[in-house]
Each structure stands twice: as C-alpha cells, then as structure tokens.
Amino acid sequence: MNLITPPEHPFAQFVRILGKGKRGARNMTREEAREAMGMLLDGEVEDTQLGAFLMLLRHKEENAEELAGFTEAFRQRNPAPSIAVDLDWPSYAGKKRHLPWYLLAAKALADSGIRILMHGGGAHTAGRLYTEQLLDLLDIPLCQDWNQVEAALRERQLAFIPLGAWAPQLQRMIDLRNTLGLRSPIHSLARILNPLGARCGLQSIFHPGYQAEHRDASGLLGDHAMVIKGEGGEIEVNPDTACHLYGTTDGQAWDEEWPALSALRHVKPETLDASQLAAVWRGECEDGYGQLAVRATMALALRGLGMAREQAFVEADRLWAARKVSS
Template sequence: MTPLTLQTPEEHPFAQFVRILGKGKRGARALTREEAREAMGMLLDGRVEDTQLGAFLMLLRHKEESPEELAGFTEALRERLRAPALAVDIDWPSYAGKKRHLPWFLLAAKCLAASGLKVFMHGGGAHTAGRLYTEQLLGPLGIPLCRDWAQAEHALANGGLAFMPLGDWAPALQRMIDLRNTLGLRSPIHSLARILNPLGARLGLQSIFHPGYQAVHREASQLLGDTAIVIKGDGGEIEANPDSPCHLYGTAAGLNWDEEWPALAAQRHVKPATLEPEQLLEVWRGEAEDSYGEKAVLATLALALRGLGRAREAAFAEAAALWQGRDRAAL
C-alpha cells in the first residue's frame, strides 16, 4: 500500500508581520521601518486576507504604533500615489469630527486660503455617530469638494482651498477606517491618515487627541523629513482650544522644538447646547459674535502661521489681521 503523503500548507507572505506583532509578551516586537513599509504595501495592494487585515490592525492598536512604523506606512502610501506635483503650503487632515464645539477651524482655513496660501484638506467620512464632520459643511462654507487630483489642482489654483475625501485618493486606507464598526475600535489608520501629507505640503498640521501620541507623530514626521506641528486639538481636529493651554510639538529641518501656549480665555466658555452650523456663517459675516469661536479661529490661524516660520507674537498679530480683513460677503 502506498503511504499517504501529507502536504504542509505554504504560509501566506503576510503572516510574518502578524507574527511579529502577536508573538506573545516576550516574543512580540514593533515592526522596523522597512517591515512597516513592506506590510503596508501589501495591504494597499490588496495582497492580504481579511482575517490578516483585522488581526494586524488590532495588534497594532493594542501595542500602539511606533514612529518607525508610522514612517514606514507613510512611505508605502506615498510610493503608490499618482498625485500631480502641486505647490501646497499646508496639509490639513480632518478626520475626527466635532461634538462639543462647532468646527471653527474651517473659518481659519478659509482665512489662510484668502491670504494667498494653498491649503489641502482631506478627511475620512462620518464614521462616528453624534459628530459634525467637515464633509457635511463644505457646501455652506464654499469649500470645494474634489473627487480627483485634477479637481484639487483647479480648486487650489482658483481659491487656495480644496477638500478631497480619503476614499478618492487612498481607497484601501478608507476601507480600513470603515472597519471601525466591525472591529469595535478605531484602528491605527485613524492616526496614520494625519501624517500622510500626500502632496508634500511645506507644513503638515496634525491633531492627535490621546496623550502621548503627539510626540510619536512628531518623531515620525521628523523621520520623513517633513515640517510639522502636532497638537492635542479640540475633539481631535486641528483647532486650538482657547480655554486650555496648547502644547506645540514641532519639527523642521530635522530638528524638534516645543512651545507651550497659554489659554486665551480668562475662564472656560459654556459649551453650547446644540451645534448650529449657521452660527459659523453668522460669525464670519459679522452678524453674530461668539467669544469661544473667534478665539479658536485666531489661535488656529496663529498655529498655522507659526508652523510656516513666524514667531508666536508675529503669528498672532498676523492672525488678527487676517480675521479682521476677511471678506465677510464671501459666505
């Protein structure tokens, strides 16, 4: 009788990366930058099983991402982008949504664009209930919704401000973000999206809400050679909260720097009972006043200008001038 021959199944090429992250308390380790680049490349190219994707994302979430991993992931994406060479001043990721205050940062972005700067915004959709997302306010605020790079190029050239959904330029990453309700947790892609700077803007603004992650993102941007400022923005968006001190984690020309900005308000403002987007338009037009909102706009403007090289005092003075000189009839 011929003996039965058993064949051992060949291991999937991506299994090594799941094993590196999940090999127990003593055996697990972080990915190197090169390993992270290769792993993300396979994810972006669709060369993994869904079970591997879920395991990989949750193991990363449990471990917490390292600067080297974030840098490697970013490099993998940038290698695959087919974006035109556009001159962009500020990369502005908007992924968190707001739930306590209106998104006053959108008025700051409009002021910067009106001053002649090119601002590229991107976001990942309404993934969490009870939040107000940038995508919901593009029409009322006159911010162009761009579905491809040609539309983004046109918007930047003609108004200095463009918003492009992540799903239109990195659909594989959007799919990973959309797994939130399947996995029950946000994945590291929510953090990664903030560091991508797909058009190579000369300044990347990042808001990371959870303590400890700000320094990690700053280190990743330094590894990538980017100029960036990372803050703990209100609600996770790039918006300086005027009621609280704001710590700036900066990096430029390979050197890190830190600044602590004091609160602008003498006492905390009362949180609005509801978020009424019309209030943004009324404040912009000068038809209404909002102490919290206007201070948030000024501080956020100053934040961006600080990242572009102004000293703090000069940044606030220029921010005030931009706000006072805004075209109130534009909205």
C-alpha cells in the same frame, strides 16, 4: 499517505510580530512596517489578517518608525502630484463638544493667499459634526480628483478631497471601524501622509503620547510638520487650555507651549448649530469661544509656516479682519 504542510501566508509574519504574547511581541522595524503596509495597499492579504493586524497594532500603539514605514509604502505607490500647497490640513475626527471653528480659520487663511489642502475620511461616528457635512454651508470646494484640487487651489486657495478619492485602500480600512468596533491606526496614518508634499503638515492627535510619535515620524520622513492635541481631535486650538506644539523642521524636533487665551472656561453649547459658523464668518453675530479658537488656530498655522508666535497672532487678527465675508 504523503501529508504536505500548507505554506504560511507571507503576511502572517507581521501578525506574529505584533501578536506573539507579552514577551514575544515587539514593534516592527521601519522596513518591516514598509513591507507590511505595501502588502496591505496591494491587496495581498486576507480580510482576517487585515483585521487582526489593525487591532493588534491599535492595542500595541504604533511608534514613529512604524508610522514612517507605513507612509513610505504609501508614497512609493502614490507619488505626490506636482501641485503647490502651503498647508496640509487633515480632518478626520469630527467635533462633538464645540463647532468646527477650524473651518473659519482655514477660510480666512486661504483668503489671504495661503494654499490649503484639507482631506478627511467621512462621517464614521454618530453624534459628531464632520468637515464633509459643512462644505456647502461654508462654500469650501469639494474635489474628487487632483485636477479639481489644482483648479480649486488656483481659484480659491482652499480645497477638500475625500480620502476615498485618492487613497481608496485606506478608506476601506477606515470603514472597518463599525465592523471591528474600534478606530484603527489608519485614522492616525492618514494625518501624516501629506499627499501633496505641503510646506507644512498640520496634525491633530488627541490621545496623549501620540503627538511626539507623530512629530518624530514626520522628522524621519524629512517633512516639516506641527502636531497638537487639537480640540476634539481636529486641528483647532482650544483657547480655554494651554496648547503644546510638537514641531519638526529640517529633521530637528522642537517644542513650544502656548498659554490659554481665556482665564475662564467657556460654557459648552447645549447643541451644535452649524449656521452659527456662517453667521460669525459674515460678522452677523459674535461667539466668544469660537472667535478665540479661530484666532489661535490661524496663529498655529502661521507658526507652522515659520512666523514667531507673537507675530502669528498679530497677523491672524489682520487676516481675520480682511476676510471676504461674502464668501
């Protein structure tokens, strides 16, 4: 009898790199990460390999080289459309402790002419409030393709596009969250992609230690980016605590520490009433925590566009006062 050993699947090597035990496992090189993500994006892996790869990577924790390689694989297959945008604003976490005040910051900045692309991966965790759920309330354009994004940016300077509309392969991986029981590294990767090549990519990474890795990955890619540990995982400065900025400009890393804006911590609301956002926008009521969060988040975005910290806060106050409250 002639027994033939079945050939190993080409993707098996990448599962082995990550899962070969405490002594045998290692980080992937940038080139290996690029090849592995390329196979994932091209649908050249089995579902069992996909799940194993994502969970092993989550357990190991992805590093800057891997993030850069993953991003390069995506960009090779999805070249950025020629649409001018100032800020790339990923929104993938959802909020559960405070309202998503960052949305008012983005609206006020857009009213001043700053072009902002927001994107997100859907409401995947119960008990959280997501950007996608509030677009109608706050009159933020929902777009389903790049042509709609271009029109929204031209007319409103602000557009939101779901991840599934421009990266369905990645959305499928994110949707495995409830099958695998954990978020996968794709939640982190989506924040770094900057699909339109914005002047500055804002990123919020909640888990300690990941902020510097994301900043360094953007640096390897030659992108201008700023990373924070945003409130709840969204790009929103918590005014009750100090905020560390991890930046990269022209390949050079920089750090900046912003002190808390409030001497005392605000009481967390018992429930999240989204209508409060619209009321504060229209000037019908005030919210001490929310308005400080909006101010600091606007300043953060302006800092990412090159303003010094002090100037950014002054400009944030001016732009908030000049917002179009009817919109």
